[in-house]
Amino acid sequence: MREIKKVAVIAHGYGYRGYSGEGKVYLEGVNALKDHNLDYILVTFSKLNINDNEYVVPFKFRRFDKYQRLLVWFAARRIKPLFFLNLSGVPIPLSKISPHIIYAGAPAISSAPTKYSSSLFWKAYLFPFKIIAKKLSEEAKKSYIIANSFYSLRKIEEAYNTRVRKVIYPPVDVDFYKKAFTEKRSEIFLSIGRIEKGKMLENSIKLSAKSGIKGIIIGSLGDRKYLEYLYRLVKELEANIEIYTDLASDKILEIMKIASVYFHPTIGEHFGIPVIESMSAGLIPIVPRESGSYEIVPEYSYNNLDEASSLLKNVIYTDIKTRKELSEKADFFNSKRFKDQLYAEISNFIK
Template sequence: MGPTGINISTTKEEIVKEIKKVAIIAHGLGSSRGYSGEGKVYFEGIKTLEEHNLGYIIISFSKISSLDYRKIESKYVIPFKLRKFDKYQRLLVWLAARKIKPLFYLNLSGVPIPLSKISHHVIYAGAPAISTAPSKYSSSLFWKLYLLPFKIITKKLSDEAKKAYIIANSYYSLKKIEEAYNTKVKKVIYPPVDVDFYKRAFSENKSSRFLTIGRIERGKMLENSIKVSAKSGIRGIIIGSLGDKKYLHYLQKLTKRLNAKIDIYTDLPPEKVLEIMRNTSVYFHPTIGEHFGIPVIEAMAAGLVPVVPKESGSAEIIPEYSYNTIDEASELIKKIINDEIKRKELSEKAEDFKSEKFRERLYAELEKFLY
């Protein structure tokens, strides 16, 4: 140990600075225009540490220009925003993370990058992209080629996965993580949801239509919502932040070709989303292989009946309304669209996914690495 408190190696390895803080790995915090479920996990992870007066440093791939009104300490790999190559950003954030030795790493990016030799490594993860779970990466040759280097690299990280303390975001993810890395997941903690906000849209009297919420990008499989509308004859609404204009045009053309009754809205303000939810009776989740599906819980809080893929984390929450095929989903929606559903019970069930409960459960695990 040198006089400045820095570990000095006699090899060519980089200098590692010891800090009495938690290092939060949030690879996408500096590059996202809007934050999805993973972004919500970032902020609730930060809040968890703040509630317990724990110092932290954020490690991202791109430089973070601001975080609300707070001044934050951060490290990053590149000084500009890069919104592409998300999977590889999750790996390359290691270049910044390896330069410090924190109390422990809280890795909210989900990939077991090699850090356990430096300090304790806690990972909060969904089903990995290298697993057998259906996703856009198995949908075409282009995406398979895109993911190939990532698969080769991450398959070599199974030793790190065995050393890290992995928390899964669902039992579905637990199974996929254990299969992919041949390791054991220590805990399951469901993601945080703004339940109280969506409960404002609760109503017993709703219109006979279904709603889908998801980013307008191919991985969300929004075409399934259009196919369900065409098969069932039931009007549907798709709401999402616009991530892929070409995909949006594809969805619009598909709607016309199938003569589906679908309206697509992008980047709506939150209050408008609540207004639509207040007057919609069913929520349809189209994303097969989804790790969890936060919009499913949001919909439950608002009193919508969720119809979800059996191949997903959300099916373990609401198995009685799950489907295997588009035909099954269409028939299920037709069956329940006008039924007397115990919407209040669904809304109350959503209470268990509140953000404060996520923070309590997460801190109970993190506390093990403080002493």
């Protein structure tokens, strides 16, 4: 074991391309250290093209994300840092080496609905992970856990029978998305999320078919077979939906300028960074009641697609005053607030 006078940042998927809220957390978590001149080393699953990097495999590999969060332990255990800042969320056993700070969303082993509870295939995929993760409760109790929402706090405490010390909402680039704030809007709703089954984007297609209102789906392509399924569902339901993958940021802004409503389709979402991004741009958010987003805009929440359809029809022509109020509300979630709050917690571990 190599002792180092640095912070070990555990970010198993650091450097992956494509839109990712977790990627934003990695970036701003590292920036919080940089802002205070703290030396750090990145601990990842795949090798990065940087000097200060402990890794598990020397090549890029994006599959089996849940297991990468566990396997990154093999890289982390080689070093003894000032403390571990674990942004990958799983309480891998590190507290015997150095203090272990974990920033986490609702764990996959909790009762939160996810793609892993949607079919026998996904249940089988997650089964070994659940067995291992349940044995990590003692590590969770020894670690300093920060949740990304109060929804996640409840799910973490339920899953690991432990106490969460703090809630810090994730960082959002609100100033960038404010560039899309316009007064003229079309009768269109927007959904944003990685093109993978866990994001439940089929709910957006069903909402369009149910409401008769046009929808646009934007996301980085993670699962081509799932994308093909979405296209088939559009035809089957005769839904008025357009799907765009891997768009540049300026193209996303152009779509945000014309859409009137943002619909978040993911039940059990830990937080939902696109919800805040869309609020910044002046869209009216519609979010699942079973999610962290509900804490932010409970007045725009739904339990099922019938409720979402009625809500969509009611808010599609919301006045500009309300849109401005929601955009101002989104300002709280800026990156500086995240970095300041995170540093305030980790500063207690700096010797």
